[in-house]
Amino acid sequence: MDMKKMLVNERVKPYLSKARYGIEKEGQRVDLTGMLVHTNHPENIAMSDDHPYIKRDFAETQMELVTPVTDSLKELFDYLTAIHEVAYRSMDENEMLWPLSMPPELPKDEKDIIIAKLANDEGVQYRQSLADSYGRRKQMISGIHYNFEFSDELLQALFKAQSEIIAFPHFKTEVYMKITRNYLHYRWLITYLYGASPSSEKNFFDNDSLDEPVRSIRSSKYGYTNRNNVQVSYSSLKTYIADISLMIEKGILSEEKEFYSAVRLRGGSQVADLEERGIGYIELRNIDINPFDKNGISYEQAEFLHLFLIYMLWKDEEMDCDEWVKKGELYSEAVALEHPLAITQFKAEAETIVDEIEQLTQLLGLAVSEGLFANFREMLQDPSKTLAGKLFEKSKDSSQGQVATCIAKEYHETAWEKPYQLTSFTDMELSTQFLIFDAMQQGIQVEIIDRQDQFLKLKLNNHIEYVKNGNMTSKDSYIATLIMENKTVTKKILQQQGFRVPAGEEFNDIEQALQAFELFSTKAFVVKPKSTNYGLGISIFKEGASYEDYQKSLTLAFEEDSSVLIEEFLNGTEYRFFIMNDEVQAVMSRIPANVVGDGKHTVEELVAQKNQDPLRGRDHRTPLEKIQLGELEVLMLKGQGKKLDSIPKKDEILYLRENSNVSTGGDSIDVTDQISDDYKKIAVDAVAALGAKISGIDLIIESIEVPASANNAYGIIEANFNPSMYMHIFPYKGKSRRVTMKLIRYLFPELV
Amino acid sequence: MDMKKMLVNERVKPYLSKARYGIEKEGQRVDLTGMLVHTNHPENIAMSDDHPYIKRDFAETQMELVTPVTDSLKELFDYLTAIHEVAYRSMDENEMLWPLSMPPELPKDEKDIIIAKLANDEGVQYRQSLADSYGRRKQMISGIHYNFEFSDELLQALFKAQSEIIAFPHFKTEVYMKITRNYLHYRWLITYLYGASPSSEKNFFDNDSLDEPVRSIRSSKYGYTNRNNVQVSYSSLKTYIADISLMIEKGILSEEKEFYSAVRLRGGSQVADLEERGIGYIELRNIDINPFDKNGISYEQAEFLHLFLIYMLWKDEEMDCDEWVKKGELYSEAVALEHPLAITQFKAEAETIVDEIEQLTQLLGLAVSEGLFANFREMLQDPSKTLAGKLFEKSKDSSQGQVATCIAKEYHETAWEKPYQLTSFTDMELSTQFLIFDAMQQGIQVEIIDRQDQFLKLKLNNHIEYVKNGNMTSKDSYIATLIMENKTVTKKILQQQGFRVPAGEEFNDIEQALQAFELFSTKAFVVKPKSTNYGLGISIFKEGASYEDYQKSLTLAFEEDSSVLIEEFLNGTEYRFFIMNDEVQAVMSRIPANVVGDGKHTVEELVAQKNQDPLRGRDHRTPLEKIQLGELEVLMLKGQGKKLDSIPKKDEILYLRENSNVSTGGDSIDVTDQISDDYKKIAVDAVAALGAKISGIDLIIESIEVPASANNAYGIIEANFNPSMYMHIFPYKGKSRRVTMKLIRYLFPELV
Structure with a gap:
């Protein structure tokens, strides 16, 4: 040889x-x-x-x-x-x-x-x-x-x-x-x-x-x-x-x-x-x-x-x-x-x-x-x-x-x-x-079968589970995720099962939608493209709308999607309930990007201070995002009569964004222990009604002090089939909820 | 009043x-x-x-x-x-x-x-x-x-x-x-x-x-x-x-x-x-x-x-x-x-x-x-x-x-x-x-909850099932469909479980792929974008490739996707096995758009005759599509030395397309009864290995006369999580397989 x-x-x-x-x-x-x-x-x-x-x-x-x-x-x-x-x-x-x-x-x-x-x-x-x-x-x-x-x-x-x-x-x-x-x-x-x-x-x-x-x-x-x-x-x-x-x-x-x-x-x-x-x-x-x-x-x-x-x-x-x-x-x-x-x-x-x-x-x-x-x-x-x-x-x-x-x-x-x-x-x-x-900590073998696609194979003895994107698993049926993906379907099913969802209609052409003007004109309502919720093309009318504004909002929305939803606007605070296997694992309140004044520093300085937090980074590489100081933020300050070099008073809260997304510098606050069981039950039951096992369901609650059984106490906005988990693990404030470990234990109940 | x-x-x-x-x-x-x-x-x-x-x-x-x-x-x-x-x-x-x-x-x-x-x-x-x-x-x-x-x-x-x-x-x-x-x-x-x-x-x-x-x-x-x-x-x-x-x-x-x-x-x-x-x-x-x-x-x-x-x-x-x-x-x-x-x-x-x-x-x-x-x-x-x-x-x-x-x-x-x-x-x-x-025939209540989105609610007594796109149901887990959606993951899992899949590699940048030239140069192989299989950007080299051609094919493929697969090319005929609940419901062979000569009519006339079939229409509104006579078809004829006005000999078969898709005028032929049980078992087992319940799995079989256990008798190309059903119900030739009814009975086993 x-x-x-x-x-x-x-x-x-x-x-x-x-x-x-x-x-x-x-x-x-x-x-x-x-x-x-x-x-x-x-x-x-x-x-x-x-x-x-x-x-x-x-x-x-x-x-x-x-x-x-x-x-x-x-x-x-x-x-x-x-x-x-x-x-x-x-x-x-x-x-x-x-x-x-x-x-x-x-x-x-x-x-x-x-x-x-x-x-x-x-x-x-x-x-x-x-x-x-x-x-x-x-x-x-x-x-x-x-x-x-x-x-x-x-x-x-x-x-x-x-x-x-x-x-x-x-x-x-x-x-x-x-x-x-x-x-x-x-x-x-x-x-x-x-x-x-x-x-x-x-x-x-x-x-x-x-x-x-x-x-x-x-x-x-x-x-x-x-x-x-x-x-x-x-x-x-x-x-x-x-x-x-x-x-x-x-x-x-x-x-x-x-x-x-x-x-x-x-x-x-x-x-x-x-x-x-x-x-x-x-x-x-x-x-x-x-x-x-x-x-x-x-x-x-x-x-x-x-x-x-x-x-x-x-x-x-x-x-x-x-x-x-x-x-x-x-x-x-x-x-x-x-x-x-x-x-x-x-x-x-x-x-x-x-x-x-x-x-x-x-x-x-x-x-x-x-x-x-x-x-x-x-x-x-x-x-x-x-x-x-x-x-x-x-x-x-x-x-x-x-x-x-x-x-x-x-x-x-x-x-x-x-x-x-x-x-x-x-x-x-x-x-x-x-x-x-x-x-890994639990001794489960982890094989990354498609790194780009976040596809994991988990193995414990002879038990194999595949997971994509952190929480797409064998526990949810395909149809349950498709239901959650479709806002109209989600709402219909929840409504049929007796949950309160914002009333509304779906329109597939602008003419039809324009004809429905009188159905909404005097109410608080939202016009939004069907496929994106907190994205572009959304108009909110808190006190009704003129025909011209209505028309304009429809034009905007139809630019984003061929289907547009017009929905009743619900008053209150939005809470994210993270549900897994019929249990609430965490509840989170998200607050728009903001600074709290100390009477000494400028807005710009306060933002810089807040951004020092090692949890804040860019591009979702960290649990929180750095607050930006771009056009939108400056505009938002202007609306409050402030500029970047204004010095807010002690304890004065200045918001730099309208939307509460963590991805634009918002704060995530764990409120799991503050939410009463009746609201938790609604969230759990609603997710069960959708046939889902893992879901981040968003409730608008007018006041968490008022019982959920009160008239119009809450409304369900949407259910997410791939809800963010990291924000519950490293919240800005409040207790950490290690939902990934809960998921591991849900997938592998044989773990002691 | x-x-x-x-x-x-x-x-x-x-x-x-x-x-x-x-x-x-x-x-x-x-x-x-x-x-x-x-x-x-x-x-x-x-x-x-x-x-x-x-x-x-x-x-x-x-x-x-x-x-x-x-x-x-x-x-x-x-x-x-x-x-x-x-x-x-x-x-x-x-x-x-x-x-x-x-x-x-x-x-x-x-x-x-x-x-x-x-x-x-x-x-x-x-x-x-x-x-x-x-x-x-x-x-x-x-x-x-x-x-x-x-x-x-x-x-x-x-x-x-x-x-x-x-x-x-x-x-x-x-x-x-x-x-x-x-x-x-x-x-x-x-x-x-x-x-x-x-x-x-x-x-x-x-x-x-x-x-x-x-x-x-x-x-x-x-x-x-x-x-x-x-x-x-x-x-x-x-x-x-x-x-x-x-x-x-x-x-x-x-x-x-x-x-x-x-x-x-x-x-x-x-x-x-x-x-x-x-x-x-x-x-x-x-x-x-x-x-x-x-x-x-x-x-x-x-x-x-x-x-x-x-x-x-x-x-x-x-x-x-x-x-x-x-x-x-x-x-x-x-x-x-x-x-x-x-x-x-x-x-x-x-x-x-x-x-x-x-x-x-x-x-x-x-x-x-x-x-x-x-x-x-x-x-x-x-x-x-x-x-x-x-x-x-x-x-x-x-x-x-x-x-x-x-x-x-x-x-x-x-x-x-x-x-x-x-x-x-x-x-x-x-x-x-x-x-x-x-x-409807089975007495199941059908509610169309999102018509545009093909979303149905089926109800029999108190039993509700939701179905989207004909066969996305509660029977499949979310992860099983995600596995099938990802060709690399599908192949890895099938391979790990002992099925034959075309050997190959995934590349995320062209440099890396170019370096691998020698791994493939002398073999029969396919270069294709990861996310589309029978779409654009695919090059087939049945007898190896020169470096220049290899480079060209990669450039083409990377134009379509950021990930490119290079795979062994398998010889044989492709068969689609429609699997539901661990059973083969239908097997189909698809043949590229073609006409059979009669010694009298021109290609153009033969196409017109074939297109008379009421099953042939346009835009997927019928079980079969009309054969087009566009650039690609003319080119394909030219490759066989023919034109639109050529008169093919009696029983001469002329192909008008390279690809066998029904959507481009191909013929669908039911061969369920012709395929032996050993290949059916492989298809069933492979779908089970993916954890799927409803799947259209594509096997390349060199010869259906040769037992599946023979060396390299078959290779699995891909598994589809939303396989076409209508083509099995109205095939061009062969027995109709009413897979939709099978699905109804799978979803509602209580039906007698």
Whole structure:
């Protein structure tokens, strides 16, 4: 099998950059001073042992963050970032994640390291056996596992480009075996570049300790390795499986997963499955946590590992596999124990490898980040540019522990800075971001099946739910949403079922509408296009209208739509009731953009002050919008005899808009607890009458002090089938109502 | 109460033309020679005694068509027309409806007149008692009942315009009592204008008979009247109720409904309810069937009756109510028995009334059909213009029976002419028209809640279902339709569940897509905008593409949508599977617009011939579309070396389009019985995988002879959430599949 020839095959090349990825990242929970916490795993997170994203590793304080398998590195890092944010915001606000592989200061008595309090007894017993074998301290080391799978298209293309191996699964296994052996041989380069555990903190070492800092304690014999009697041959998959089985039989390993190799062969739940199915993917386990990236691993690192694995496939190996792997172990150990600022003994070899990889990327037409190779050469030239070197340098003025605490604080602050968003998903709607957050927290698998279209797949065990735009779900029937979409139909149905809706008529041509003038002329009424409610073409006549004004309003409305509604105008305040599954989840009152005077500042200054609120932003990226000072606002001020430089009196309220939409700077005020049950019942019953399960229904209420049963106490304006959720979660004033979490629990009632 | 003053009140006038209407129309089923049929009520029609639209009156052959209550005359006639069409097309094609009030030739032995075979015993017993009291012959007379209710707004406005009566229900009763008395007094004018039963057919009269033709046998003592001892006072609602009760007590009437007044007071299921609730509406019962309108009553008649009732409200009555009503009876009897061509003895009075009504319409600003009053004056001047006169005149050359048979045939032909549409609902989608038809036939109440939006409310007993666009229902969840709407999501889900879909990728910018060139360049593939499938911007490369062509196709596609799909091209024929509730209801193959040569005619002539098919029309108003001969068709011919005036050889098939859409003249061919179960199972399972209940799923099948389990035997292109239904009901070739009826039965499983 001439892999070098196969790789440059034109039918192979297009697929080289396609792969599947997954990352696991461990990290200790510490307090704001960098000390290990004594708290349990956060209660906010679903406590299931098989939480797909946030688990406990060896210790109760040791969080393991796990991404799903993704088809691109971008997605991988989007998930990794989001999972970090969910983890941070699920912990106590005074807790943070330790950004190093080596644990923070440990308790003097290792018994005070608390083993993860899992529900599963076997899991606890296994950890107990590890504690007995290796000591608890060593288990507190954290790291990154990088899971990698070549795309099926690539493997198929490679398979077709050769003729020696007849069965595809066997071919695939051979590919991964070669990569694994080569990786084990060359991994010293990874240790050099990305090793990042130069020193340990207090109480890590029991007796013996390291006198000098190194590149990677974790990758050295002092780190997270099996005892010397654990020996596995990589010469073939068969020998690999047989050796591991033998060691378990002999009791040298308690379980398969106790085999801590730098590469683990994956492809089933048990090693024995590999024999049947072949190798499905590999897991690189020798990656230290990168303290200089909030995710513990940078995008560039992940990209390079992919490239490095292609190089491992391309690169010839030596015939004696075991010898080849064994050499690699020695090299890696040597590099791991070098001083972080020392030029490595393998500098020449490393430079050759970098050159070869660069040539290979050109040969295969692979895209790589700019400056990647220059950067590596610099790191080889100047060890202080390596991760270990950098960390060691920074620690000189204080200590590694203090540096780590500072870094952790910075990440902690970033994670809490904008609690209403998921940084890596800000291109999606706020409500969808909330929903992703809540689903992840609850241990529900989230797959984004169409990002542009806000389409999510949520999965808990075998239960799948699809959600679009935050709350379009399987719970509502299609017809219910179509009913809500059509204002005339909504009104007819509500009226037939005895609810009060503004009286009115629909007109499909202007002549007909003009003839109906006398029906409305002396009343308070609204002329509006059928399809838009708070948009263009709406005229309100609070005290009747002249024929000319009536005609003008119709012309305006018919410009917007071929159907126009003329409706009775209802007096009162508009309230949005958010209904889900026959229950009121939140009630909101929306107030037009406004400022409250203090007798000192101008309108312009007051607006600027109000806009300081981090909840206010632009383009629906934040729960509230910044107040604009455009034509409309100036006009509105003028109507009140004010200008931008007027100084309103103390407590004087100036409105800058007529409409109350949050999208034009309005304030959202939660009034759920202020609205009496009778109005809530009307809202719930009306939504039920429409056959809907999730709806934002708008009621005009003349006075919430008056009972709903009073004559004309309320009127229903419309029902919305995709009601905004974020405004209830982050209102301007009043209590937050986490309606996205309610939705998760509605979709997945099996959640406890 | 000065009604004349009240009516001209400005707050009253706008509401005068608002009212609610309902029509009942009886008619005998006859064969094509005009003889009474011996068949039972059509089996196609749900046999329930309380069918809302199509019932049996006295006899099994006597159909009663009932409209729902409507808010406008237009709607009223739309329903009446539709119900007629449903009735006609539910009967045997050799049956039709007799267009006269007087029955066709009756059996010699009146026992051969079959009483309606109702399920309800009481109904049968009541009819038996009528047969005993009046004889079966008399019960065979048919007529129109016109139900009329003033709008609530009008009554409220009138109520406010007076101060004598304090309770609204009482006021309303007084209004209707006045109208009723006046109508009973003046109804002779209606008898004159609209009387239409001049002669009887064979065996109607037992012994005595009429020597001379008259205006209305039905309205005379020879018609459908109670015996003389039935006397009811209309002086107040109380006396009315008391008198009816008394007559039942005495056994003079068997039931309340046996009281055959020209006006019936309505407002509850029993006369006694009137006392409590007041009069709700009135039923005019003295309207003969108008043979010159296919509905048995014309729009103008209905419009005039409304006007006439306003006049009845306006017109003063005499103090002695009983006398006033009694006089009216005598006048009407006199007019009814006048010769149809004789000038009426009340000509002068009639002219005064017409003048007064005309003035009243001007005074109140009411809109009326042009020429209405001129027409009445002509009818008074020339009795041959009245309905009775016209029928009598026409019968001179042959006989009334022959004229009626001719008219009936004409209506029968019209009703069958376009069996794929409901004439009065042709502005709606064909599938919705079918659904209305089927629902009506099944006795489901159909309310059109938004006509423009194809929004129906279907009701059977207490079970309500809403349907939009023919098949958007409560059966599908919102998310299932959103999944189907999004081709990328559909494909992902199907793929995850193991179905074969064309491999492909979605691109959101052209650069990204260009970079992927090598992934597709050597394959058969399609470039298409994400949101439209068979629209613009699609390029097909059956044998790979050059970079230039690839780039061009992307530019085209990105002009249509910001997202573009590049997909593997699948070889084979496309089949549409219509799935409902996990069952295949129909499978259709669509073939591009084409003609088959006969060796004689030119392409142009062949197209013209093919377009003769009454199923072919334009703009989706018919099940198939006419083949166009535009630029595209000419180009397509040119590609085959032909022109419009080429004469294709016998059996040579020439395609005029590349695409197979029915909307561009394609042929739809039902192949349900030709497709094997394994492909059907795939279609059903795939729709289930999407969580959908109603879907048109498109499979490309390489050969239907090859089992579906064969490698790459099929591929799923897309699933449609609002699949066309009419094309399955009226295919170009193959069996009709009445999917709308299946839908009705799916929505209402309680139907037997």
